[in-house]
Each structure stands twice: as C-alpha cells, then as structure tokens.
Amino acid sequence: MTARGGSGSEMLIGWFASERRERRRKVRLDRKHLEPRARRFLKIYLNADETRKPEFYQAVQEASERCRPSGSSLPPLELEDGQVAEATSSAAMQIVLQRSALRKSDQNSDFVTDACATVAVAYHRAAGVYIMDKEMKELGTAAVHLLTIATSYGTRLTNEGRAN
DSSP states (O other): OOTTSSOHHHHHHHHHHHHHHHHHHHHHHHHHHTHHHHHHHHHHHHHSOTTTHHHHHHHHHHHHHHHSGGGSSSOOTTSOHHHHHHHHHHHHHHHHHHHHHTTOOOHHHHHHHHHHHHHHHHHHHHTTTTTTOHHHHHHHHHHHHHHHHHHHHHHHHHHHHHHO
C-alpha cells in the first residue's frame, strides 16, 4: 500500500486512464480545428503540378521551423523527442486558431493556415497522439511524409546554395 491508500498498480492504471483521456481530448480538438485544413492542404498538394510543389515544401518547412521550441532548427537539449513534437504541434495549433479567428478568407492566408494545420497533425502523429484513431493516424502519416519531403528539399537547396 502507498501513503495515499492505493496500490502502485492502481496508481499506474489511473495514470494510463488519464493519458488515454488526454489523448482523446487532443484527437477531438485536432479533428475539429486541424483535420479539414490538413486534408485540404494535402489534397491540393497531391493535385499540384511539379512546378508548384516547392511552394508547399517551403510553406510546411517554414511553419515547422516557426513552431519548434525556441524557434531554432534544433530542439533544446533538455526536451525529449515526444515533448518537442508535442510543443511543436501545440504551437502550430495556436497559429491555426489565431489565424482562423481573424476570419481572413483569401487563398494565401488559407494556404499558410492550412500548412500550419498540416504541421500540427504531423507532429501529433510523431508524438503518438493518434495511436487509437486510424483515420487521424493515416492523415498524420501523410503529413509526416510531406514534412519529410519538405525538409529534404530545403536541405538540398541549402546545400546547392553553398556549393555555388
């Protein structure tokens, strides 16, 4: 028995239950605020011709960099990978909520907001938030793939710029 009167296993079960509740809460919020925008961004990306795809890469990469803890390309050393992913997703969600509240409805504004939503979904997928939700897990996987392509594209451009 512990000092609180419960066994260690009861406390562990309670912790897992609270973790599961928190994950479900995050999925509900993501479905409400992020899913439609991320789906739209990914569909438009998939239908874009090859000359337009670099715009998507740049938007996603810039959104990711802007949302990372400490604003740098490298995470703070004291944070675990899951914490970095969670913090990045939360920052991207805040940008989506702020931009959505402005009700500015032009294509460029929507494009940037949708890129932020895609980044938020990608990082929540990386943090394991969607493990119990197949649809969000699949959307998150697509968002992670786009973010990976964007990062590779940006790195290649940077390296080519240094070589010239």
